[in-house]
Amino acid sequence: MNIPLFLKTAIIHDNTEAAKGILSLYPAVLHAKDENENLPIHLVFSYTDASNTNANANANANANANANANANANANANHNADDSASEEDSSCTRDRSDMFSLLVDQGLKNNVGGMKGAAGLFEKNREHIDFVNVRHRTPIDMLLTHVDAACDSDLNGWVWECIDTCIDAVREGSFHEFNILHHAVAVLPKLKIETLICMIEFCYEDCTLSDHDQEGNTVVTKAIIEATKRHQWGDLKEVLEKFLDYESDCLEQRDVFGRLPIHVAIDGGLEWDNGLQTILDYDGSQLLEPDPQTNLYPFMQCSSDVQMSFGLLLLNPGVMDTILD
Numbered sequence: 215m216n217i218p219l220f221l222k223t224a225i226i227h228d229n230t231e232a233a234k235g236i237l238s239l240y241p242a243v244l245h246a247k248d249e250n251e252n253l254p255i256h257l258v259f260s261y262t263d264a265s266n267t268n269a270n271a272n273a274n275a276n277a278n279a280n281a282n283a284n285a286n287a288n289a290n291a292n293h294n295a296d297d298s299a300s301e302e303d304s305s306c307t308r309d310r311s312d313m314f315s316l317l318v319d320q321g322l323k324n325n326v327g328g329m330k331g332a333a334g335l336f337e338k339n340r341e342h343i344d345f346v347n348v349r350h351r352t353p354i355d356m357l358l359t360h361v362d363a364a365c366d367s368d369l370n371g372w373v374w375e376c377i378d379t380c381i382d383a384v385r386e387g388s389f390h391e392f393n394i395l396h397h398a399v400a401v402l403p404k405l406k407i408e409t410l411i412c413m414i415e416f417c418y419e420d421c422t423l424s425d426h427d428q429e430g431n432t433v434v435t436k437a438i439i440e441a442t443k444r445h446q447w448g449d450l451k452e453v454l455e456k457f458l459d460y461e462s463d464c465l466e467q468r469d470v471f472g473r474l475p476i477h478v479a480i481d482g483g484l485e486w487d488n489g490l491q492t493i494l495d496y497d498g499s500q501l502l503e504p505d506p507q508t509n510l511y512p513f514m515q516c517s518s519d520v521q522m523s524f525g526l527l528l529l530n531p532g533v534m535d536t537i538l539d
Contacts, residue, residue, distance in 0.1 A: 215246040217254055225257045230312045237320050244317070244326045244334075251340040253326065255317045255333065258310050259356035311372040311379070314357075318383045332384045332392075354380055354397050361398070365412040374416055381420050393417075393425040399437035399453075407449045407456065414460055423457055423464040430470030433457070435478045438489070442482030451489045458496065465496045472506035480515040481505070486522070494529065501530040511537070 221243055224233040237244065247253055252260065320326075321333025338350035357376055364373035377394060384392040398413045414423075423433040431439065434457055441450040457464045465475050476493050484490050493500065504511050511533055513526040527533065 217246045217248050218243055221254060225254060225313060228308060228313055230316055233313060234316055241324050244321055244324050253334045253337055255321060255353045256339050256356060258314050309372040311375040314376045315379050318379050322383060322386060335380060335383060355401060358398055358401050361413060362406055362409050365409050393421040393433060395421050395433045396427040396436050399433060400440050407452050410453060411456055423461045424467040426470055432467045432469055434464050434475050435469050438475060438478050438484060439482060442484050451492050454489050454492045465493055474500050474503055476500040476512055477505040480512050498530055501526055502533050502536055
């Protein structure tokens with residue numbers, strides 16, 4: 215089932231009353247998806263401004279001539295083109311909190327998201343960045359593109375209301391172990407360090423840095439993994455330092471596999487100046503801890519880099535006594 219044009223129009227123009235009336239008559243449309251696998255809840259954050267709807271739709275190379283295709287293409291044009299589109303999204307000041315709350319509330323009542331639950335907040339779409347590349351985002355990921363603007367202006371307080379709605383919805387309607395900070399660090403290369411700090415300050419009563427996600431990562435190890443796998447170090451060193459300001463023992467917290475941040479960092483190829491030094495300055499004794507998954511000590515983990523391996527061994531030569539014992 216495709217998302218009906220009249221519901222798309224209500225969402226595009228942020229007409230909450232019209233959307234409420236449509237959903238009261240046709241609740242099944244909450245499960246509908248467009249050609250990019252967007253649920254209606256994805257579309258809340260897909261448009262920068264309703265007045266730009268036609269222009270954005272026409273800008274999409276894949277747009278069709280009919281009105282329904284143009285509305286669909288508008289969603290594709292706004293959030294799929296490139297990073298600059300995401301930046302345009304984040305500058306939006308239109309209050310979307312009422313529409314978002316409506317779709318979340320109705321989604322919970324109508325079991326949108328199925329086994330994943332939470333009104334479809336964990337459902338991934340399929341966005342065509344270009345003719346070859348595709349990315350997948352959840353409504354939560356799309357919401358986080360607006361957080362920069364929320365930190366910069368009081369006009370974007372609605373973003374924090376939506377984040378509150380996310381946290382409450384997951385608690386009510388999902389089996390997920392949820393910490394929105396895991397999602398924030400997953401888009402770290404696109405978020406300013408000040409933005410991440412805003413997130414921590416806002417969510418800290420509900421989320422801690424030692425919480426585990428579904429993959430077993432703490433917020434710290436998730437941040438390291440995301441930065442290293444993309445080779446986008448960004449402000450990771452500063453992020454780790456800020457994490458320590460909030461939880462002084464966060465670099466001691468293990469993931470569900472028993473791995474310390476040092477194991478995850480070295481395994482991912484994190485370099486000395488990009489955060490590895492920060493971890494070891496905090497607790498050099500981690501060099502004495504073998505990775506529980508491989509039984510390799512940190513200096514062994516990076517054996518392919520002789521200089522790094524030897525440097526780690528010199529930092530704590532006592533590891534040899536531990537091995538020989």
